[in-house]
Amino acid sequence: MASNLYFIGGGNMAEAIITAVRKHDDRYPVDHIYVEDISEARLSYLEKTYQVTPATPRDTPDNVDIAVIAVRPQDDVTGVATSIVNRFDQRTTSVVSIVAGYTIAQLERTLGGERRITRIIPNTLTTVDYGYSGVSSNQAAADAPDSVRKGLDAWLSTFGKPLHVEERLIDVITGFYPPNLVYHFIDAYVDAGVLAGLPRDISKAIALDTVIGGTELLKQRDVLPQVLLNINNSPGGVGITEAYTLNKTGFAAAIQSAVLAAVERTTKLGKEAQ
Template sequence: MRTIAVFGAGKLGEVLLSGLLRAGWSAERLIATARRPERAEELSQRYGIRVVDNETALLEADVVTVAVKPQDAGALLADIGPKMPAGKLLVSLCAGLPTAFFAKHLPEGTPVVRVMTNTPALVDEAMTAISAGPHATAEHLAVAEEMFRPLGRTIRVPESQQDAVTALSGSGPAYFYYLVEAMTDAGILLGLPRQVAHDLIVQTAIGSAIMLRESGEHPVKLREAVTSPAGTTINAIRELEKHGVRAALLAALEAARDRARELAAQS
């Protein structure tokens, strides 16, 4: 089994580490780095993993995983880039940063795999998109898939689609939480207690998502099955269309994609 080092084991890095441990990875094969001593102690006590300095992690790991904030990636790469052993795989979890950004700091030919996952990784229901940089092979992609499969589902996409993935899936959970919040308020307006409204909406969302995944049906067909002539649902759909909800979603996702591109341009 490979040894994986997570550089910058903040929230996202911790999610990966805990998921690998739940999947049966040995704590001896997992290494983390942390800037703050108290964070290092916390990770060590909680997961039984070693928390070491950057140079030690770089030398001992088979896979270098960078999980720092995008604005901190430059400083980290300035430190580890010149020491990176030739041919060692780097997996990036830095939102918005293209593999070309890493190539500027790493030895020529270093394989880089770009990954975008989302917060349902905390319950092993993430959607993770994986893209190969110029020097990454199918074998490198398979290694990344092995790492992230315990957190949910994985999919391979061209790197040119990663900004769209960020907008749709990376930020996606926030849109659903926003919708649940709005529907909960609507339920209260209609006379339901908050907890009852919340429970109704959450279970409806879970059931609907499972039907989408397991039935293989187009969402339009599933929606039409709930929408009877002159019924309650079609009246609600009419109001959603009248208020431009579909157009607002399209605009929102375009705005998220554009912001991802801006962050990459600033790196």
């Protein structure tokens, strides 16, 4: 049987999920996707592009299987949760939150502990079938009937690769996975080629191919990066010279500091949420 989804918030992450769900309709058939958003222009775009049904906070459509809280942490998350309580039957509707930093305990204060609640912070790479996402559920969701749990897992698998983890790890995964870090690296890598004298289009082509090819080789060999680094870093060679220069500039520490700062910011967003 096909399912019905209801999104409160129609931003970029909600759109990424909707894109993936539409792409994998064979994996998770959907009858209706309802979306409510404060922007009429945004709703019109989503309706035209993905054939969603625009909704308002007053709507109470029947047979909603999953209600998705897709607002920002700085928005009125408590108000959204209260709206769900007033409109959706906890016996039939599971709640999924994609709000960064906002915990299950915070949601349960409004939704109640008997409501099936799941947290997942999807990766924007879901649209290209990549991106791990940390998933955690409350006891009510864990105790749900098999059909409900299998349905939720099928839906989660349409947008990326769900990892069921302890909730405390969700913020760590969220801060760790954004592809922005890769984009920053590639941007610098391309500029380096230009600085060395390559035309930008050639530098970009080489950089992208090197990143993709290097990653694929690492996956095929199934070894730690240090193994391939040791192979490539011959005595007095180009590779070891590059490694020495990166070490002098604090390359590894810069990446690690950026990830830790992102994790800290994710956790802080939840504490600041309403």
